[in-house]
Amino acid sequence: MTDPTVPPSLPREFGVYFALLEVSALVQHGVEGQLRRDGGLSFVQFQILAILGEDPSSPRSMTDLADRLVHSRSGLTYQVDRLERAGLVVRAPSEADERGVNVTLSPKGAAVLERVLPGHAEEVRDVLVDALDTGDREELTRLLRRVLRHMRSRPPRSARRSPADGVEA
Amino acid sequence: MTDPTVPPSLPREFGVYFALLEVSALVQHGVEGQLRRDGGLSFVQFQILAILGEDPSSPRSMTDLADRLVHSRSGLTYQVDRLERAGLVVRAPSEADERGVNVTLSPKGAAVLERVLPGHAEEVRDVLVDALDTGDREELTRLLRRVLRHMRSRPPRSARRSPADGVEA
DNA sequence: GACAGGTAGTTCGAATTCGAAGGAGTTATT
DNA sequence: AATAACTCCTTCGAATTCGAACTACCTGTC
Numbered sequence: 382m383t384d385p386t387v388p389p390s391l392p393r394e395f396g397v398y399f400a401l402l403e404v405s406a407l408v409q410h411g412v413e414g415q416l417r418r419d420g421g422l423s424f425v426q427f428q429i430l431a432i433l434g435e436d437p438s439s440p441r442s443m444t445d446l447a448d449r450l451v452h453s454r455s456g457l458t459y460q461v462d463r464l465e466r467a468g469l470v471v472r473a474p475s476e477a478d479e480r481g482v483n484v485t486l487s488p489k490g491a492a493v494l495e496r497v498l499p500g501h502a503e504e505v506r507d508v509l510v511d512a513l514d515t516g517d518r519e520e521l522t523r524l525l526r527r528v529l530r531h532m533r534s535r536p537p538r539s540a541r542r543s544p545a546d547g548v549e550a
Numbered sequence: 551m552t553d554p555t556v557p558p559s560l561p562r563e564f565g566v567y568f569a570l571l572e573v574s575a576l577v578q579h580g581v582e583g584q585l586r587r588d589g590g591l592s593f594v595q596f597q598i599l600a601i602l603g604e605d606p607s608s609p610r611s612m613t614d615l616a617d618r619l620v621h622s623r624s625g626l627t628y629q630v631d632r633l634e635r636a637g638l639v640v641r642a643p644s645e646a647d648e649r650g651v652n653v654t655l656s657p658k659g660a661a662v663l664e665r666v667l668p669g670h671a672e673e674v675r676d677v678l679v680d681a682l683d684t685g686d687r688e689e690l691t692r693l694l695r696r697v698l699r700h701m702r703s704r705p706p707r708s709a710r711r712s713p714a715d716g717v718e719a
Numbered sequence: 720g721a722c723a724g725g726t727a728g729t730t731c732g733a734a735t736t737c738g739a740a741g742g743a744g745t746t747a748t749t
Numbered sequence: 750a751a752t753a754a755c756t757c758c759t760t761c762g763a764a765t766t767c768g769a770a771c772t773a774c775c776t777g778t779c
Contacts, residue, residue: 391667391671396691397690401570402577410620431560443728454729455767458728505564518566521566521690521697525570527682530681647744647756648743649756650756650758
């Protein structure tokens with residue numbers, strides 16, 4: 382009764398699906414206030430800065446970022462525009478590929494990221510990390526990464542449906 | 551290098567955070583096409599119908615739904631409007647509380663849900679369920695539910711910050 | 720080296736989202 | 750029973766999101 386229930390027609394093993402969605406929505410919602418407060422950042426903007434901050438010396442393309450965030454390209458353009466206008470990132474044409482754009486963290490962007498991270502870490506710890514002991518947390522991480530590998534290895538988004546499927550029009 | 555990397559200033563145990571967000575975004579993105587194709591539903595709309603379908607005899611309030619979806623109330627109003635206009639749900643004033651609204655699945659809504667579910671189950675299975683063997687899947691579910699309990703038991707969204715925090719203006 | 724087909728980003732319009740403000744009903748306090 | 754404080758839901762405007770159409774560039778094939 383306190384279980385995250387599941388529609389009757391979905392088999393029991395789909396509990397993992399609903400649990401996953403709800404946890405991630407709550408986590409995401411939980412950190413939004415902190416990011417807004419401490420850095421004036423939306424969650425997506427924070428993610429962009431965080432990815433760029435992983436390795437500040439190597440710029441990322443728009444597509445890289447969009448794929449990492451699982452975000453539409455146009456949506457990413459919008460957010461990078463916004464960050465660029467705020468002076469937090471820099472867009473430069475790629476030298477290798479004239480179509481491409483290299484996005485980099487500006488010093489100011491790095492500063493904002495550094496300013497936001499401590500509070501963010503605290504918030505995430507509160508909401509997620511502290512929910513589990515070390516062993517369970519590592520187990521959860523391991524399982525999630527395995528799922529990630531599985532999903533990344535799937536055909537990229539077309540050419541499914543073998544010809545043994547047939548339903549109505 | 552293939553690990554979902556983490557910004558340098560976040561401790562290692564935050565890997566679980568990034569993995570969680572990416573998995574759930576990918577899963578969500580992965581099912582959207584199927585829902586649109588088979589039932590003309592957005593993901594949120596599907597979630598609403600699915601929750602209503604859990605126990606079609608007991609209606610849900612708008613607030614119930616919003617909390618379950620981790621969605622703003624106004625956003626929920628918008629989507630329920632939409633579903634009502636399409637004839638998939640019914641809104642009725644609550645008898646117990648004159649302010650409240652009872653949302654129920656209409657027969658048509660139930661039909662759409664039934665129509666969408668098989669394909670949806672297949673998609674979720676593809677993307678998520680099949681990524682793990684039974685034991686690992688149950689373990690993942692257990693861990694996620696534990697996190698859920700942890701988060702739900704936290705103070706509901708106000709009254710944090712003891713008076714030892716002070717930063718600038 | 721031209722052409723077809725693919726990839727990288729952006730722009731555009733439509734749909735969706737949120738938070739703030741408001742209307743209406745309920746609950747607690749006196 | 751009057752009032753204040755609260756809850757439920759909606760309306761509103763602004764911000765964000767997406768997909769489709771578009772431009773520009775790159776790659777392979779002849």
